[in-house]
Amino acid sequence: LLALGATRPTLSDEVVLTIPDLADNGAVVPVGISTALPGVRRLVLLVEKNPTMLVAVFEISDAIDADVALRIKMAESSNVYAAAMLADGRVLYAVKDVQVTLGSCGT
Numbered sequence: 001l002l003a004l005g006a007t008r009p010t011l012s013d014e015v016v017l018t019i020p021d022l023a024d025n026g027a028v029v030p031v032g033i034s035t036a037l038p039g040v041r042r043l044v045l046l047v048e049k050n051p052t053m054l055v056a057v058f059e060i061s062d063a064i065d066a067d068v069a070l071r072i073k074m075a076e077s078s079n080v081y082a083a084a085m086l087a088d089g090r091v092l093y094a095v096k097d098v099q100v101t102l103g104s105c106g107t
Contacts, residue, residue, distance in 0.1 A: 006085055012084075014092060026073060030069070041086065042083075043057075044058075045057075046082075047080050051075060
C-alpha cells in the first residue's frame with residue numbers, strides 16, 4: 001500500500017470484503033469489495049501469501065459506486081485484504097482469513 005501512496009491504513013467495518021471462509025478451489029475464488037464511504041479514489045485487493053501480493057487496483061470516481069466483484073487465484077490459505085483509499089488521504093481496510101483446500105498459483 002505504501003507504493004500506492006497510502007499511509008497508516010486503519011481497520012474499518014465500513015469497507016466490506018465478501019469472500020468465502022473456505023475456498024474449495026484456489027483457481028477461482030469469488031471476491032467482492034464495497035463501501036458506501038464518500039470520496040473513494042481507489043479500491044485495492046491484496047492476498048498476503050500469493051506469489052504476487054497485489055491482486056487488483058480499481059480507480060474509482062464520483063460517477064460510480066465503490067462496489068466491485070471479481071474472481072481471483074490464491075496459492076494457499078492466506079489473509080486477504082481489501083483497502084479503500086479516500087480523497088482525504090485516509091486508507092481504510094478489511095481483512096479476512098481464507099482457507100484454500102486446492103491451491104492454484106504456482107501449483
